[in-house]
Amino acid sequence: MNESNLNAPLLEVEGLVQRFAVASDVLGRPSQWLHAVEDVSLTLYPGESLGIVGESGCGKSTLARAILHLYEPSAGRVTFMGRDVGSARSADLRALRRDMQIVLQDPFGALNPRRIVGASIADGLKGPDRRKRAEALLERVGLKAADYSRYPHEFSGGQRQRICIARALAPEPKLLIADEAVSALDVSVQAQILNLLSELRADFGLSFLFISHNLAVVRSFCDRLTVMYLGRVVETGPTEAVFSDPAHPYTRALISAVPIPDPAHPGQHTLLEGDVPSPLTPPSGCAFRTRCPHAAPICAQSVPAMTPAGDRRSAACARLDDVMRGPIWDSAEGTK
Numbered sequence: 001m002n003e004s005n006l007n008a009p010l011l012e013v014e015g016l017v018q019r020f021a022v023a024s025d026v027l028g029r030p031s032q033w034l035h036a037v038e039d040v041s042l043t044l045y046p047g048e049s050l051g052i053v054g055e056s057g058c059g060k061s062t063l064a065r066a067i068l069h070l071y072e073p074s075a076g077r078v079t080f081m082g083r084d085v086g087s088a089r090s091a092d093l094r095a096l097r098r099d100m101q102i103v104l105q106d107p108f109g110a111l112n113p114r115r116i117v118g119a120s121i122a123d124g125l126k127g128p129d130r131r132k133r134a135e136a137l138l139e140r141v142g143l144k145a146a147d148y149s150r151y152p153h154e155f156s157g158g159q160r161q162r163i164c165i166a167r168a169l170a171p172e173p174k175l176l177i178a179d180e181a182v183s184a185l186d187v188s189v190q191a192q193i194l195n196l197l198s199e200l201r202a203d204f205g206l207s208f209l210f211i212s213h214n215l216a217v218v219r220s221f222c223d224r225l226t227v228m229y230l231g232r233v234v235e236t237g238p239t240e241a242v243f244s245d246p247a248h249p250y251t252r253a254l255i256s257a258v259p260i261p262d263p264a265h266p267g268q269h270t271l272l273e274g275d276v277p278s279p280l281t282p283p284s285g286c287a288f289r290t291r292c293p294h295a296a297p298i299c300a301q302s303v304p305a306m307t308p309a310g311d312r313r314s315a316a317c318a319r320l321d322d323v324m325r326g327p328i329w330d331s332a333e334g335t336k
């Protein structure tokens with residue numbers, strides 16, 4: 001067991017549901033709901049990096065925003081540093097939000113184009129010598145103290161992401177939520193930013209919720225990962241265990257589609273066929289059954305519960321035993 005697991009969780013999400021009203025009746029009452037996040041639970045321990053993966057639209061960003069309490073959840077509870085985020089009053093919530101910072105995909109949109117970058121960073125600092133400390137943060141993320149007085153448009157995309165990271169670090173957070181934080185960058189710049197995040201993680205003892213559709217990036221950065229499909233968690237476990245022996249049919253398909261050179265499984269791909277169903281009308285039972293090569297009548301009956309699938313791993317599949325007994329890479333009719 002990882003030493004950090006002996007500590008109390010930093011973040012606990014229990015049964016979180018986030019639905020959006022997308023249509024209303026003549027009386028203005030919601031008549032149609034979009035199911036963005038459905039019954040998501042996860043735990044993050046101090047110092048850990050938890051990856052959240054899944055295709056576009058599966059609810060990753062909504063989950064991040066719900067954790068920050070930017071939305072009123074439809075149900076469920078978020079506990080951060082032992083405090084219930086949902087019941088925090090505004091001053092408490094402001095304090096909690098200093099402790100959990102988010103870095104987004106678009107570093108240009110995230111910065112005010114009319115303010116010098118140093119001022120944006122200094123906003124997050126308290127006490128004396130704010131300029132000096134903002135300059136030190138710029139240097140810590142690989143920029144220069146003199147960059148303090150420059151404007152966002154004077155920087156490259158990678159440099160702007162460094163500025164966003166410096167700004168996120170200013171309030172000395174415990175948790176950094178990286179929402180597709182390297183996705184918009186060139187591959188070589190992605191690697192540099194990931195290195196920087198790894199260093200900061202060690203230096204500041206930061207915990208990460210690392211959201212990405214890019215499995216290779218998640219593999220390089222995360223201790224554990226949680227796989228989402230249409231708003232729900234379908235599998236969770238230590239990163240390497242999930243990559244080498246994925247349990248859920250969706251995880252298998254997702255991982256086999258990643259072009260990671262692997263002599264043990266040359267050229268084997270389970271193709272993910274068909275489209276993700278609409279979150280307005282999710283299928284009954286297991287949402288993945290409409291694309292799953294293992295689907296059986298039982299899969300339509302009820303949403304499968306998360307069940308143990310090995311050491312510190314669990315997956316939500318009614319046919320888990322059959323799926324896991326089969327070969328990993330070419331178990332499906334969808335195999336090409």
Ligand SMILES: Nc1ncnc2c1ncn2[C@@H]1O[C@H](COP(=O)(O)OP(=O)(O)OP(=O)(O)O)[C@@H](O)[C@H]1O
Nearest residue numbers: 020022034036055056057058059060061062063279
């Ligand atoms: N404020 C909102 N109102 C209505 N629907 C929303 C809202 N925010 C997100 N959604 C919908 O919720 C679902 C989940 O979106 P979300 O952005 O969380 O997914 P994602 O996995 O982060 O995808 P991406 O990587 O493309 O951002 C999508 O169907 C999206 O259209």
